[in-house]
Each structure stands twice: as C-alpha cells, then as structure tokens.
Amino acid sequence: MTFISRAFRGRPRDQGQAGRLPPGQYLVRDFPVLSAGPTPRTPLTDWTFSITGEVDKLKNWTWDEFRKLPTQTITRDIHCVTKWSKQDTVWEGVSVDTLLEGVDTSAEYVMAFSDGGYTTNLPLEDVTGGKAWVAFNFDGAPLEAEHGGPARLLVPHLYFWKSAKWVRGLQLMAKDEPGFWETYGYHMYGDPWREQRYSGD
Numbered sequence: 460m461t462f463i464s465r466a467f468r469g470r471p472r473d474q475g476q477a478g479r480l481p482p483g484q485y486l487v488r489d490f491p492v493l494s495a496g497p498t499p500r501t502p503l504t505d506w507t508f509s510i511t512g513e514v515d516k517l518k519n520w521t522w523d524e525f526r527k528l529p530t531q532t533i534t535r536d537i538h539c540v541t542k543w544s545k546q547d548t549v550w551e552g553v554s555v556d557t558l559l560e561g562v563d564t565s566a567e568y569v570m571a572f573s574d575g576g577y578t579t580n581l582p583l584e585d586v587t588g589g590k591a592w593v594a595f596n597f598d599g600a601p602l603e604a605e606h607g608g609p610a611r612l613l614v615p616h617l618y619f620w621k622s623a624k625w626v627r628g629l630q631l632m633a634k635d636e637p638g639f640w641e642t643y644g645y646h647m648y649g650d651p652w653r654e655q656r657y658s659g660d
C-alpha cells in the first residue's frame with residue numbers, strides 16, 4: 460500500500476532546502492531593493508549593450524538587436540551579502556556565452572558596467588559556461604527598474620552585488636580590478652558558500 464501524507468512528503472524537501480542556504484544567510488519571501496544610488500531610467504531607444512576592452516573587435520547591440528538573441532529561462536537561488544537569500548527566483552535572459560560568441564580574447568576578468576556608474580569585477584570563467592546571464596524578465600514580467608530593468612547581470616552563484624543592475628556592458632580585462640563595492644572593502648570574488656563577504660574573508 461502506498462500512503463503518502465502531505466506532511467510526510469514535505470519533510471525531505473525541507474531538509475534539502477536547509478542545505479541550499481549558504482552560511483550566515485536567512486530566507487526572505489519578498490524581494491528587497493538594494494541600490495547604492497538613484498534608479499537610472501534609460502529609454503530603450505538609447506539603450507545598448509557592449510563588449511569592450513581586450514577584445515579583437517568590439518560588439519554592440521541595440522535593445523531590439525539584443526532582444527532578438529536566443530534567451531533562456533533560469534531558476535536559481537540568490538544570496539545578498541546583507542544576509543538575505545531568496546529561493547527559486549525565475550528569470551529570462553541572454554546567456555553571457557551568447558554575447559561573447561566569436562570574441563577572441565586573452566582576458567581573464569571582466570568589469571560589468573552599468574548606467575549610473577556602478578561596476579563590479581568577475582573572472583571571465585564565472586560569467587561563461589552557462590553561469591551568467593543578462594536578464595530582462597523576472598517572474599514572467601519585464602524586470603522592474605528598481606531591480607535593474609531594463610536588464611541586469613545575473614550571476615547567481617556569487618553574492619548578489621556581482622549581479623549588476625542596469626548593466627550596459629562587459630569590459631574584458633587582462634588583470635583583476637576592483638569594482639564599486641570591491642573598492643569599499645567587499646571581497647574581489649564573493650562566493651557565498653565560502654562567506655567571502657569582505658576582503659580578507
């Protein structure tokens with residue numbers, strides 16, 4: 460006889476979720492807004508996305524060109540350095556692999572740059588191989604401006620400050636350089652599973 464009560468079925472799932480929370484984090488159901496400055500509002504007609512820096516040729520997309528690129532739906536947990544985590548967030552975006560297709564580079568790092576001047580640095584390895592996206596939809600709707608719309612970087616395996624809102628491009632760099640929060644003492648890499656919150660962690 461098969462007898463599975465709702466409560467019984469719930470238990471293994473809950474245990475699995477405990478292992479999904481990086482050290483020092485707690486779960487939220489809402490979606491906090493964390494911005495270092497005012498929300499920029501670039502009209503889509505002025506929006507471009509660029510690949511710049513140490514590349515053989517620069518790449519550039521208008522919004523319409525960008526939105527014709529193949530997209531993926533991504534469901535991931537996100538982890539903010541201020542200790543909230545949100546599980547199973549659903550995004551639609553263009554893989555950074557797609558944006559870097561055909562780019563010849565010896566660079567090992569990227570600086571994501573955004574409207575408003577925000578920047579954040581990442582190893583090239585951490586934005587390629589299906590690990591990062593430029594996301595324009597959240598929960599099936601266009602990404603709200605407060606959360607980085609029209610488009611933000613999504614790098615869910617690192618602390619969420621690496622997921623630059625209002626992202627406008629990636630600058631490829633030979634050497635690692637600190638971005639905005641990294642200059643103020645946040646960790647150069649930011650792995651939530653190793654609690655790399657601040658430089659020295």
Ligand SMILES: Nc1nc2c(c(=O)[nH]1)N[C@H]1C(S)=C(S)[C@@H](COP(=O)(O)O)O[C@H]1N2
Binds near residue numbers: 494496621
């Ligand atoms: N351009 C830009 N991107 C940013 C930030 C910012 O201030 N400006 N804050 C970062 C931080 S610290 C976090 S936790 C997340 C917050 O994203 P949310 O406001 O959508 O929750 O965006 C990151 N990306």
Ligand SMILES: [Mo]
Binds near residue numbers: 541619
């Ligand atoms: Mo954050």
